[in-house]
Amino acid sequence: MWDGSINEIFGGLQKQLSxxxxxxxxxxxxxxxxxxxxxxxxxxxxxxxxxxRVVQTE
Structure with missing residues (x-):
């Protein structure tokens, strides 16, 4: 769910940080x-x- 957003942010940081x-x-x-x-x-x-626990039982 959040992986795409995190990857986008990290990509931007890679361009800005050493x-x-x-x-x-x-x-x-x-x-x-x-x-x-x-x-x-x-x-x-x-x-x-x-x-x-609910998810695992389904």
Missing amino acids: ASVMVGLKSEQRQWMKDRNATVQKRYDEGVGSLS
């Missing part, structure tokens, strides 16, 4: 995704308000 800054930005983005996924998994495991 290569070394982009490396750092990509590293931070990857860490953010890992943290987000870990938080989502923890909430899912705890059974806290996740629609993923």
Whole structure:
């Protein structure tokens, strides 16, 4: 859903930022995704308000 928007923004940033800054930005983005996924998994495991249980049963 958001992949297209994120890719468009990153494409614009690549034109404006140096290569070394982009490396750092990509590293931070990857860490953010890992943290987000870990938080989502923890909430899912705890059974806290996740629609993923509904989706998985369909």
